[in-house]
Amino acid sequence: MINITEVLETNKMIEEENLDVRTITLGISLLDCIDSDLEILKKNIYEKITTMAKDLVSTGKSIEAQYGIPIVNKRISVTPIALVGGPACKTPDDYVEIAKVLDKAAHTVGVNFLGGFSALVSKGMTKSDELLMRAIPKALAETERVCSSVNVGSTKTGIDMDAVRLMGEIVKETAEMTKENDSLGCAKLVIFCNAPDDNPFMAGAFHGVTEGDAVINVGVSGPGVVKKALSQVRGENFEVLCETIKKTAFKITRVGQLVAQEASRRMGIPFGIIDLSLAPTPAIGDSVAEILEEIGLEHAGAPGTTAALALLNDQVKKGGVMASSYVGGLSGAFIPVSEDQGMIDAVQAGALTLEKLEAMTCVCSVGLDMIAIPGDTKATTISGIIADEMAIGMVNQKTTAVRLIPVIGKGVGEMVEFGGLLGYAPIMPVNNFSCDAFVGRTGRIPAPIHSFKN
Template structure:
């Protein structure tokens, strides 16, 4: 049973250590909105979302006032639009119109982002799924709040390399379509392997078909709280270090549990999961990189970085999972370069490279996240990066993702500016040796042998 006293224990965390609930996300099923008439479909989508989410923002703000807990974002996820639009969309423009409907309703209910402009193509693509993917450059350039994702692989199915190749081209086209804002359209696009159905974080959130009609998922944060707690463990052995992280993660997650239960009760929507990922912001003192350095690294990217991140992730999960009835989503630590000041500094100095980030992917929540690369990078090279990350996820039975941003007109040494929580990022060098012949083989990389468990 949660009570207000548990929140009072975290006052110092909130006031001095940047503890926040990163997002309240309402997942909404659009399966009952399906129609073979596009206008009817768009009307159904608008009505369904406004009915469920009309009070989402005001409820989040009321919880903030009542408990003194900052809730940074209020968001919506919906059923993957490639499924909802399949019977009504005959061309790219039809899907773009659905994206505009999502953008309109998100603005009207006041949420920061709406996720679910998505396709799940881990084995193969249907014609309408291909249409949605091909609509991404236009859809992301004419909307402000719509977030998109494409799942190109899984441990059970392997990797759809045709989809990987297509996504390499689409990422580049999205960059060109939003070149006037440092190619920021790609900050709203994620390519997944093993995407979870209940992720409350953007840009990769969608409401999976295994979910109910509506649900409340909450994402907590708190790297500043963990870093402060670790100051007391300087010079101590790994046992003390791990216990400190676990205890802190427990307290952080209890705050998220309280917010989730309150939002569920006030909105009349079932509580889904707590995602206990450590999510940074560009603010000084709110950095996962700073936590890793407090553990003992001179700078993120130094030898030992992957081990430190593995330890951090594991202890966050061990502490957090005991503090909530249901833990899901991604749950671990995000390492987005542009959203974390210490990661930005490490990348700018050359200590942190894409290759090191790829190694860190093996033990963290997501993967290559919010990484700016030269605008001249080829579609095949981008596809190769996606394939590498997908392979890590497929073989290790974990979620991996790529959110890279080829910044048109900029090269290594330049800085891309995205603003707000998305931050800024140095353009990082990319290996220029060609993988085009590999990418262009087509077909599917088979599932690994350990996927056969039936």
């Protein structure tokens, strides 16, 4: 049982070290909204979301007020829309209509993002999947709060390279259609391998088909808290270092557990999982890169970075899993470039490259995240980068993701400002040697031998 003493212990973390609950995400199944008539489907979706989520924002605010715990975002995830829209949607524009309804519902209930404009195509694409994928650029250009994701690979099924090739084109088209806002649409689009069904973090959240009708998932944060704790044991051995991270992760996760239980009780919706990821923000002192520096690196990207990140990720999981009955989602450490001031500084210092970030994704929670690249990068090059990252996830039996932003009209060294939690980023160079012939092959990359566990 969580008591108020545990909450009071976190006051300093909240006031001085940027501790927050990053998001309460309400997952909503839309499977019972399915209809062959598009207008009826849209009406069903709007009514289901606005009914189920009507108290989400007010509940979050009341918990904030009672316990003094900042809850930065209140969000919604829904069943992958490619599974919901199939009977009614005959063109990409039909799916765009659904995206607009999702956006209207998000505005109505007051959430900042709604995830689930998604397709799951790790082994192949249905007609519905492909229509939704082709609708993504226009959908993200014409909505404000809708987020999109596509799962193109898994350890059990391999990588659908037809989907990878198409998503390279979709990323580029999304960039073009939102170029007036520095290609911001791409910041709301994630390509996954091994996507989890219960991820509360945007832009990759969706309500998986294994979930119930509705569920409360909570994502905690706290890089600043971990950094502060590590500064107290500077120069100590690895055992002390690891114990400090574990204990701190435990305390952070207990805060999330309290919020999740309270939100579940007040809304009468089952508690799902706590995602105990260290999710940075552009705020000073709220950086995963600065934790790596506190561990002993001059900059993120220096030799030893991958080892330090592996250590951090593992100890966060070990500490957090003891603090909650249900840990899920991604859970670990995020390394988004634009959302982490320390990562931005490392790129500008020349310490951190795209290739080093790719190596780091082998041991962290996500993948190549919020990375701005030149706007003239070819679609096939983007597909090649996606394929590399999917292979890391597939072979290592972990979730990996790509959120690249080819900023139209900008080149290496220029800066791009996304605003808010999305931050700003320098445009990073990309290896432009051709992979056209590789990406041009059709079919899928088979699952690795260790996937056969039955």
